[in-house]
Structure formats: C-alpha cells, structure tokens
Amino acid sequence: MKNRHEIVLAGSGGQGLIVCGMMLAEAAILEGKNVVQSQSYGIASRGGLSKAELIVDQEEIMFQQVQKPNIMLILTEEAMKAHAPNAADTDVLVFYDTTLLEAREGPNYIGFPFTLMGRELGHPGTANMVALGVMCQMTGVVTQESLEAVIRQRFHGPAAEMNLKALYHGVKLAQ
Amino acid sequence: MPEQTRLIQGNQAIAEGAFYAGAKFFAGYPITPSSEVAEESARQLPKIGGVFMQMEDEIASMGAIVGASLAGAKSFTATSGPGFSLMQENLGMAIAAEVPCVIVNVMRSGPSTGLATKPGQADVMQIRWGRHGDQTLIALSPASVKECFELTVKAFNFAEKYRVPVVLAADEIVAHMRENYSIPAPGELEVIDRKKPTMAPELYKPYTPDEDGIAPLAVYGSEYVYHVTSSMHGPEGSSNNNPANAAWKVGQLHEKIERYRDEIVMTKEFAVEDMDILVVTFGATTRAAREAIAAARSQGIKAGVLQLVTVWPLPDLEVARLGQLVKRVVVPEMNYSGQIAAEVQRILGPSVDIRRVNKYNGTIITPQDILNAIK
Numbered sequence: 001m002k003n004r005h006e007i008v009l010a011g012s013g014g015q016g017l018i019v020c021g022m023m024l025a026e027a028a029i030l031e032g033k034n035v036v037q038s039q040s041y042g043i044a045s046r047g048g049l050s051k052a053e054l055i056v057d058q059e060e061i062m063f064q065q066v067q068k069p070n071i072m073l074i075l076t077e078e079a080m081k082a083h084a085p086n087a088a089d090t091d092v093l094v095f096y097d098t099t100l101l102e103a104r105e106g107p108n109y110i111g112f113p114f115t116l117m118g119r120e121l122g123h124p125g126t127a128n129m130v131a132l133g134v135m136c137q138m139t140g141v142v143t144q145e146s147l148e149a150v151i152r153q154r155f156h157g158p159a160a161e162m163n164l165k166a167l168y169h170g171v172k173l174a175q
Numbered sequence: 176m177p178e179q180t181r182l183i184q185g186n187q188a189i190a191e192g193a194f195y196a197g198a199k200f201f202a203g204y205p206i207t208p209s210s211e212v213a214e215e216s217a218r219q220l221p222k223i224g225g226v227f228m229q230m231e232d233e234i235a236s237m238g239a240i241v242g243a244s245l246a247g248a249k250s251f252t253a254t255s256g257p258g259f260s261l262m263q264e265n266l267g268m269a270i271a272a273e274v275p276c277v278i279v280n281v282m283r284s285g286p287s288t289g290l291a292t293k294p295g296q297a298d299v300m301q302i303r304w305g306r307h308g309d310q311t312l313i314a315l316s317p318a319s320v321k322e323c324f325e326l327t328v329k330a331f332n333f334a335e336k337y338r339v340p341v342v343l344a345a346d347e348i349v350a351h352m353r354e355n356y357s358i359p360a361p362g363e364l365e366v367i368d369r370k371k372p373t374m375a376p377e378l379y380k381p382y383t384p385d386e387d388g389i390a391p392l393a394v395y396g397s398e399y400v401y402h403v404t405s406s407m408h409g410p411e412g413s414s415n416n417n418p419a420n421a422a423w424k425v426g427q428l429h430e431k432i433e434r435y436r437d438e439i440v441m442t443k444e445f446a447v448e449d450m451d452i453l454v455v456t457f458g459a460t461t462r463a464a465r466e467a468i469a470a471a472r473s474q475g476i477k478a479g480v481l482q483l484v485t486v487w488p489l490p491d492l493e494v495a496r497l498g499q500l501v502k503r504v505v506v507p508e509m510n511y512s513g514q515i516a517a518e519v520q521r522i523l524g525p526s527v528d529i530r531r532v533n534k535y536n537g538t539i540i541t542p543q544d545i546l547n548a549i550k
Contacts, residue, residue, distance in 0.1 A: 022182060025353060026181075026182050033355075034355055035182065035353070035355050036352060036353070037352070039351065042292060043291050062462050063463050063465075063541070065539060
C-alpha cells in the first residue's frame with residue numbers, strides 16, 4: 001500500500017466536503033496513520049468555492065498543504081476548473097459527480113451521479129458518503145471497516161444506518 | 176493514561192489546553208478564525224464548573240477576563256486582528272496591574288477587516304507594541320495542533336507565574352488545521368498556579384515583589400482587601416505620582432520578564448548542526464520551512480531552521496548564535512514589511528545577507544517559495 005496520500009475534496013460550501021475530509025482523516029487515524037486536514041473557504045457559509053485537503057502519511061507530515069494530489073473528489077464544475085483543469089495529463093484519480101458536472105474523457109476521470117444516488121437512497125446529503133465508498137474501494141486510502149467505524153462514532157440510529165447504506169452503495173458501485 | 180488519539184482542530188486544542196491548565200473563565204466576542212475557541216469554551220466550561228460569557232465586544236471581553244482573574248479564576252479570551260485592536264487598552268491595564276490572563280490572537284490576513292478567513296502573521300509588532308507607554312508581555316506562537324495545546328498550557332503557566340498577560344499568537348493555518356493528537360493525561364504536563372499571600376491580610380501589599388521578583392496575588396473579594404488601578408501605583412496599590420516610585424514600577428514590569436528570560440524563551444532547531452543557510456520562522460510557516468530545508472538538503476544545500484516558539488521576548492541570543500554560523504539567513508512570514516526579518520537584521524547587523532520571503536494576499540507560503548530564497 002502507498003505510504004502517503006494527498007487528497008483534495010472540492011466543490012461548493014454546504015456539500016459536506018470538510019466533513020468528508022474529517023471522516024477520511026478519522027478513518028486513517030484508526031489505522032495508525034498521521035493526518036493533516038485543512039480547508040479553504042470564503043466568508044459565506046453556503047455556496048462559493050469550498051475545498052478540503054487531507055494528507056495521510058506513515059511519517060511525520062511537515063508542510064500542511066496538498067502539493068501533489070493523487071486523489072480528488074470534485075462536486076462542481078467551478079471546482080473542476082479551479083483545481084483539476086488538466087488532470088487528464090496526470091496520474092491523479094479524479095472522482096466527480098455526473099449529476100452536477102459535464103462528463104469528462106480520460107481513464108483517470110471517474111464519474112458517478114453521486115447527488116442523484118443520494119436522493120434515490122432517501123437523502124441528498126448522503127451523496128458524499130456514496131463518494132467516500134467509491135473512493136475507499138478504488139484507492140485503498142482507508143478501509144471500508146475504518147469508515148464504518150467512523151460513521152458509527154459520528155452518527156447514531158437512523159442517521160447512522162442511512163450513511164452506512166450510502167457507503168455500501170458506493171463500495172458496490174466501485175466493485 | 177493519555178486519551179486515545181483523535182482528530183483535533185488547532186482552535187479546539189487551544190481550548191482544551193486552557194481547560195487542562197485550569198482555566199475556569201472565558202469572555203469573548205467570537206470572530207473568524209478564532210471562533211471555535213469560544214464555541215468549545217461555551218460547550219465545556221459549564222461542565223467543569225467554569226463560566227463562559229459572550230460579551231458585547233472585545234473591549235468588554237478583555238475587561239471581563241481581567242476582573243475574573245483578579246477574583247481568582249484563570250481566565251482567557253480569543254480573538255483575531257480587529258478584536259485584538261479593541262483589546263489593547265484593557266490589555267495595557269492588565270500589564271500595569273500585573274493580572275495573569277491569556278489572550279489568544281488567531282492572526283488573519285490584511286489590515287482592518289481584511290480577508291477574514293485567510294491566514295496572516297502581521298500582528299507581531301502589534302502584539303509587542305500595541306499599547307501606549309512602557310510595558311512588556313510574553314507571546315508564544317504554535318506551528319501544529321500539538322503546539323496549540325502545549326503552548327496554551329505554557330501560556331497560562333507563564334501568566335500565573337510572572338503575573339503578566341500572555342498572548343498566544345496563532346495563525347489561521349494552525350487554528351483551523353486538524354491533526355491526530357492525544358491529549359496528555361492530567362499531571363503529564365506541568366500546571367502552575369499563581370502564588371497567593373501567606374501573611375496576615377492587613378500586611379498584604381499586592382505590588383510588593385518577593386525575593387523571586389513576583390508579588391503574590393490575593394483573591395479579590397477575599398479578606399485580603401486591596402486596590403487595583405491603571406494609574407501609576409505604589410507597592411500597596413494606591414495611586415502614586417512619586418518619580419522614584421514610577422521608575423521602580425516601570426522597571427519592575429520589565430525586570431520580572433528579563434530575569435526569567437531563559438525560562439520564557441523557547442525555540443526549536445532543525446538540522447542546524449552543519450548548515451550554511453538558516454531559515455528563521457514562527458507559527459505555521461515553520462512547516463513549509465522544514466519541508467524546504469529537506470528539499471534543499473536533497474540538492475546538496477545545507478540549510479537549517481530555527482523556530483521561534485516564543486516570539487516575545489524575542490529569542491535574540493538564539494538568533495545571534497545560529498546567525499553567526501551561516502552565509503545567509505532567510506525569514507519567511509505572512510506579512511508585507513518583514514516584522515521578524517527586521518528584528519533578525521537588527522540582531523545580526525546590517526552586513527548580514529537576509530532574504531525576506533513575504534506573502535500578504537491571504538495565500539500560504541510554500542516550501543518552494545522558501546527554497547527559491549535558499550538557493
């Protein structure tokens with residue numbers, strides 16, 4: 001397994017990207033890794049470009065920002081233009097939402113209708129969990145078991161069940 | 176046993192550090208990028224027998240923590256540039272009245288309201304000189320979530336031990352960053368409480384230092400009755416216009432810090448043993464610098480980092496000792512004028528080659544920015 005992952009999660013404020021980054025970080029901590037999670041956003045709490053970054057490493061993490069991402073999750077067209085305009089020329093895996101973005105050509109662009117799937121699962125807010133399921137299955141950045149444990153720590157009752165359902169849905173899609 | 180490792184944000188770690196140090200009172204006016212310190216305090220303080228007060232502004236916030244501290248509670252507030260400006264007057268009062276307290280200033284970008292959500296390091300001189308008249312204080316600057324916690328504990332210890340306000344000079348980067356950290360078990364880090372008077376109440380003089388240079392501080396409202404004024408005051412606390420007394424008092428405010436300089440001044444050194452180039456940093460910029468010197472060394476350039484953990488009093492002896500060993504000094508900081516770079520130049524002299532790396536547009540200094548100045 002790769003020792004270091006640099007992950008960018010980008011879209012619009014309110015899409016749950018920072019929570020996504022925190023949950024991936026918590027899952028990595030359960031696996032004994034070091035993490036640094038940071039974010040960049042404007043003065044509005046809804047809308048506007050929002051970006052979460054996460055570095056996962058076996059070693060101490062010095063500089064806190066992502067410099068060479070190997071995994072991206074992009075949830076708006078604007079974020080794609082800002083953060084991954086030329087990803088086809090690189091080896092970064094770009095997961096993106098085909099409900100909200102134009103389809104992309106290239107082997108490293110991995111599009112699924114996350115938002116539509118979230119809606120069909122009963123809550124559009126679970127789109128990010130579907131995306132996490134796909135990402136962990138296809139990249140191995142953290143295991144499905146660690147993400148399950150994090151969901152159970154953060155949510156209880158029906159909310160936990162709904163998020164787990166979304167996670168499993170994502171894992172199945174990737175298989 | 177230390178608690179389990181968890182994901183914790185810098186601001187959260189600052190609040191947790193304050194509780195670990197025994198803080199029981201927070202008064203503040205939430206402001207980005209420090210708001211989570213208030214949020215965490217509002218959540219936790221009532222559970223541990225403390226008080227959280229949201230005030231009408233930062234002037235009142237600073238006044239409230241001075242009052243609470245005199246009443247015996249370890250007290251703190253958290254703010255950013257615009258709020259820190261408003262606190263200066265009462266902060267000066269806390270210095271003159273020798274009231275222990277901790278002010279968290281999470282620095283953001285730009286003058287005035289500026290870029291509210293973006294990082295800056297432009298309050299270095301305001302922290303030291305923001306108040307009128309002769310006065311001094313202590314300021315510490317964290318570069319990680321771990322240091323956010325540990326330096327907050329230190330900040331309270333210094334405040335209590337030396338009866339002086341301490342500023343935790345964090346920046347938006349460390350304050351909003353989340354890292355894995357396990358909070359130390361009680362007793363693992365030293366926690367210092369202020370010295371209380373042991374003499375009979377009628378003999379107590381709140382501004383008469385013991386042999387260690389520090390006067391004991393009685394709980395306001397107890398049987399120890401005393402007067403606190405922002406005017407020049409004598410050893411017993413009442414207003415005093417005598418020139419000899421004024422000279423003694425101003426001297427005392429400075430000498431108690433100078434006397435314990437070696438305990439207060441903290442630095443960290445990285446790869447300085449065989450270096451040709453020294454990078455002097457504080458706060459989050461340290462992280463980019465450490466990555467830059469690793470990259471430089473992989474290209475055969477011997478560079479090292481001196482991190483100023485204590486920013487005030489400035490670690491002048493440490494800068495001088497390492498600065499003499501190198502051909503060039505690089506000082507990266509998120510401000511326009513090079514506030515620390517100018518101090519480094521003052522310490523090392525005008526002929527030393529000092530390269531400044533400044534960013535003041537809300538973006539972060541990268542390892543490449545620093546590497547360009549090293550090469």
